[in-house]
Amino acid sequence: MAGSDHPKGPLDGLFVLDLSRILAGPTCTQLLGDMGATVIKVENPATGGDDTRGWGPVYAKDKAGEATDLSAYFMSANRNKLSVAIDLGTAEGQEQVKALAARADVVIENYKPGGLVKFGLDHATMCAAYPGLVYCSISGFGQTGPNSALPGYDLMAQGYGGIMSLTGDPEGAPTKVGVGIADVMCGMYATIGILAALRHRDKTGEGQHIDLALVDAQMAWLINEGCNFLTSGEEPVRRGNAHPNIVPYDAFACSDGHVLVAVGNDAQFQRFCDLLGLADAGADPRFTTNVLRIENRDALTEILAQAIAQVTMSDLLDRMANAKVPGGPIHTVAQALRSEQAEARGAVVSVPREDIDRGAVELLGNPLKFSKTPVTYRKAPPRFGEDTDDVLEMLAETTGDLTPS
Secondary structure, eight states: OOOOOSOOOTTTTOEEEEEOOSSHHHHHHHHHHHTTOEEEEEEOTTTTSSGGGGOOSOEEEBTTSOEEEEEHHHHTTOOSOEEEEOOTTSHHHHHHHHHHHHHOSEEEEOOOTTTTGGGTOSHHHHHHHSTTOEEEEEESSOSSSTTTTSOOOHHHHHHHHTGGGGSSOTTSOOOOOSSOHHHHHHHHHHHHHHHHHHHHHHHHSOOEEEEEEHHHHHHHTTHHHHHHHHHHOOOOOOOTTOOSSOSSEEEEEETTEEEEEEOOSHHHHHHHHHHTTOHHHHHOTTTSSHHHHHHTHHHHHHHHHHHHTTSOHHHHHHHHHHTTOOEEEOOOHHHHHTSHHHHHHTOEEEEEOTTBTTSEEEEEOOOOOOSSSOOOOOSOOOOTTTTHHHHHHHHTSTTOOOOOO
C-alpha cells in the first residue's frame, strides 16, 4: 500500500475514515481520495459491505468470467479507498473504529440521526474525544426538524426537494433526473464543507460537526427556479427541455434527429433567425428582446420548429457554429464517453485490477485539472474487506503508513 510512484495530491497526508455507503458519502470520499487523501472505507461484514455492491445488473467479472462484488454502481464512487470489514455491533469493532478515528482528520457517516449513539461512535462522543476531528453526518432530512427520523434516498430527496416537479414533459408525470443527482450534489456539498472545516481546524486546532441533509442540498440547488418562486410567488412548472428564463433555449427536431439550441442574448437570436432564413421573425416586435420572447414563447417556438424541421442536424449545427450561435447534439452515453473531447479531457480512465478479466476497470475520470497537484487514480475500487488485515496490522504500529499505493 505504500511506496507509490504517483505524484502527491493536494490532500496528501489527510486521513479520512469513511463510515458511509450508497452514493452521497462515497461520492465525497472518492473526491477526497482522488485528491490524495487516504480513505479507509469501513464495511459491515454482516451485510456483505456497501449496499451498492449488489446493485446490478452490471458487475466486473473475475478471470473465470464470474460476477464479482464490484458492481458498476459501487465502482462509480469507491476508487482510491481501502476496504476494511468491521462489525460495529461488536465491542471489538467499536474499538477498532475508535482507534482509526483517533488517527483520522475526517470521519464521514450516513446513518440515521442517533444511529451511532449505541456504538459510542456518534458525533458528540467522537468530537469530544478527538477535539480536532472534522465529523460529517449525512442523512435524508438532517439531524433536526420534524422529518429527521425519516430515512432518505435520492428518489425521496428529489421528490421532497421539488426538482421532480420541474423535470419531465409538461403534460406528463413528474420525473426524476436520470442519475442520483441529489446524492451526488450532496456529496459535493459535503466535500466543500469538509475542506472548509479543515481550513478552520488548521488555523485554530478546532474540529467541528457538519450536519448535511440530502433534502437540504436538493433544495439549495433549485437555483433560478427556486429563486423564481421566492421572488414572484408563482409556482414553477415543467417545461420539458425549455428554459424558464431564456427563449429559445430548448431541443428542436430536425429532419433526422434532435439538436439543442441555446440562444443566450438578443444578438444571438438575430443571427439564429438569419441562418434559418427567418428575417421576419428576427424583426417581429413580439420577439426582439428576451423578455418579449418569453411572453410569446409558444408563437416563437412554433415558427422556429417549422423551420428547423426542414434541415438536417449536421446542417443546422454547421450553420450555428459558423454564426456563433450556441447549440449542440444530444449524445447517448456511449457517444459522450467515446467522443474525441472525452478522450482529450480524460473523461474515462482505466485503473489496473489484476483479478478482473480485463486486467483493469474503466471508470469516469475526475474533472478537476490541477496544474501542480493532479488528481491520481492510485487504487481501483476494492473488493469487500480486501484491505482489512493490512489496515488493522498497521493500526497496531504507531508509525504505520496507511497510504494506498
